[in-house]
Amino acid sequence: MTLPMGRPMREIFGETVAQLASEDPRIVVVDGDVGSSTRADIFEKAHPGRYLQMGIAEQNMLGVAAGLATMGLIPYISTFVSFAVVRPLDQIRVLIAQTGANVKITPSYAGLFTGQTGMSHIIVDDLAIMRAMPGMVSVAPADDVEAAAALRWAAAYAGPCYVRLVRDATQRLFDASYRFELGKAVVVREGAGIALVSTGSQTPRTVDAAELLAADGIDALVLHVPTLKPLDVATLVAVAERTRRVFTVEEHTVIGGLGGAVAEALAEHRPTRVDRIGIRDVYPESGPNDALLDIYGLSAARVAEQVRTLVRAG
Amino acid sequence: MSDTTVPAAGPADAAEVARLEEVARRIRVEVVKAVDHAKAGHLGGPLSAADMLAALYFHVLRIRPGEPAWPDRDRFILSKGHSSIGLYAAMALRGYFPVEELATFDAARSRLQGHPDMTRLPGLDMSSGSLGMGISAGMGMALGARLTGHDVRVYVMLGDGECQEGEVWEAAMAAPRYGLDNLVAIVDHNRLQQYGWPGDGPDGRLPPQVPGELVGKWRAFGWRVLEMDGHDIAEILRVLGEAARGDGRPTVVIAHTVKGKGVSFMEGRYFWHTRAIKPEELAQAMADLGEPVATGEGGPR
Numbered sequence: 340m341t342l343p344m345g346r347p348m349r350e351i352f353g354e355t356v357a358q359l360a361s362e363d364p365r366i367v368v369v370d371g372d373v374g375s376s377t378r379a380d381i382f383e384k385a386h387p388g389r390y391l392q393m394g395i396a397e398q399n400m401l402g403v404a405a406g407l408a409t410m411g412l413i414p415y416i417s418t419f420v421s422f423a424v425v426r427p428l429d430q431i432r433v434l435i436a437q438t439g440a441n442v443k444i445t446p447s448y449a450g451l452f453t454g455q456t457g458m459s460h461i462i463v464d465d466l467a468i469m470r471a472m473p474g475m476v477s478v479a480p481a482d483d484v485e486a487a488a489a490l491r492w493a494a495a496y497a498g499p500c501y502v503r504l505v506r507d508a509t510q511r512l513f514d515a516s517y518r519f520e521l522g523k524a525v526v527v528r529e530g531a532g533i534a535l536v537s538t539g540s541q542t543p544r545t546v547d548a549a550e551l552l553a554a555d556g557i558d559a560l561v562l563h564v565p566t567l568k569p570l571d572v573a574t575l576v577a578v579a580e581r582t583r584r585v586f587t588v589e590e591h592t593v594i595g596g597l598g599g600a601v602a603e604a605l606a607e608h609r610p611t612r613v614d615r616i617g618i619r620d621v622y623p624e625s626g627p628n629d630a631l632l633d634i635y636g637l638s639a640a641r642v643a644e645q646v647r648t649l650v651r652a653g
Numbered sequence: 654m655s656d657t658t659v660p661a662a663g664p665a666d667a668a669e670v671a672r673l674e675e676v677a678r679r680i681r682v683e684v685v686k687a688v689d690h691a692k693a694g695h696l697g698g699p700l701s702a703a704d705m706l707a708a709l710y711f712h713v714l715r716i717r718p719g720e721p722a723w724p725d726r727d728r729f730i731l732s733k734g735h736s737s738i739g740l741y742a743a744m745a746l747r748g749y750f751p752v753e754e755l756a757t758f759d760a761a762r763s764r765l766q767g768h769p770d771m772t773r774l775p776g777l778d779m780s781s782g783s784l785g786m787g788i789s790a791g792m793g794m795a796l797g798a799r800l801t802g803h804d805v806r807v808y809v810m811l812g813d814g815e816c817q818e819g820e821v822w823e824a825a826m827a828a829p830r831y832g833l834d835n836l837v838a839i840v841d842h843n844r845l846q847q848y849g850w851p852g853d854g855p856d857g858r859l860p861p862q863v864p865g866e867l868v869g870k871w872r873a874f875g876w877r878v879l880e881m882d883g884h885d886i887a888e889i890l891r892v893l894g895e896a897a898r899g900d901g902r903p904t905v906v907i908a909h910t911v912k913g914k915g916v917s918f919m920e921g922r923y924f925w926h927t928r929a930i931k932p933e934e935l936a937q938a939m940a941d942l943g944e945p946v947a948t949g950e951g952g953p954r
Contacts, residue, residue, distance in 0.1 A: 388800075399820055402786050403789050406789050406795075407793040409728075409779070410800070411801060434779070434786055503882075599878065603948075
């Protein structure tokens, strides 16, 4: 039994920010010529005067957003994760994170699902970079429901934030009653044997992996961590105390992201063995989504297989 | 007369010009004192910008030093953030903070950081120091003023070396798309950068831009281009006055300046971009700037 499919987070982006803009005149969208991909075009249709095309010039785009924020506006950034994080990284650091600018960095095309584009568009270290940057909070929603909630939360949050969205439809984990809370991890599956800690749209696949493991007699709790910084250390420690062993699972490099954050926190607060499942120190290739999940060991079956092997190895 | 020259208006108010010239002289004195005191900081750039900073902070900008966050103030971004001490001197003299505080420039826990930090010093409209960024932030402010209905002008000062940064030309490409005639860029064209390419220029280095090319570059991107002598107060007032009269395009003013202006042995020498001053050099600098050297305990601040 696997979780059902939800809607693509990028469509949720266009619709949610358009709705927010109807409620709040300060909200604008700043686009780097990919509005038809990120679905900022939905926003543009609803609020043409507040859709700000910046062309193919991401460094300037982030700088303009910082300037707009000083005038009391709330810019949401529309581009791909690769072009939102690393290309204008210094602009984010100097003009946005350091100054506390009220800019919402909300790119789409996170992780492996980039429409068969290849290594230039697949960035596997965005969460590590944004987590390390002083003054920045980063959010990786699990599904369309949480994406909408996080985008809405971002409008009310006074400061810079990074919300990482996915291009294609992914599985739905939450129902409409879900409430996003910054810095709060959520147990999405109870279990008493091991803990699988996951983030972003990997979490639903990790829940499915837990179901597969249950058939093998491995009782796995699944903890969803939407916010890598601030990290919910208390919940993490409580989960580590309730289970024998912790695994992290992420559609991201195992260096510096969720695996790094969890290992750091547990080493300091409750030394626990942590095995990190995710993308190893490589640049992924292009291919269909399912093929990439298989290659990089992130499908439910491949996650279950790796956990099973590690558990049996002791 | 080239087509970027602003025609002479009526005679500038001589008293106002003299007042601003004295402000510029005092900015230069404070710059040299502060850098000498800190044994760190840039000299050449702040000195080339001093006359323009005097004109901006004491005549052009609509600002309230006692209310630095006044929403309807004009904005100023020192995109060439390494000239921070020039900006701090202008702000202190204008009343944003005590002139004595300039002695804390570059010191630990100072509000006067080596490069401008808007989170520390009220009155700074943007942090800067990583070159090329101020023009983008300024474009965002000008666009934001338009969207929020604020009659605000945004002035951004860049270096000519800074115009080597790609981001400058991203902003140059984008700003005319929005017809931001409330945006005025000023390029401090002092013809030197920190080190530069080797060649036949002063001290064996080439200028950062091929002479004359900046005008054509900015014009090709769709900007209104004006030129001025960045050390002639009357001309600065005339040209910035013209720049404030929007014609549907953003305006860039190419300001022809001399790096290290006002201190004889610094003028036009690339190695005075940033350098500690020796005691005998300080005396010469103060003499050049018409400032008596303080004597006695502690010496000049």
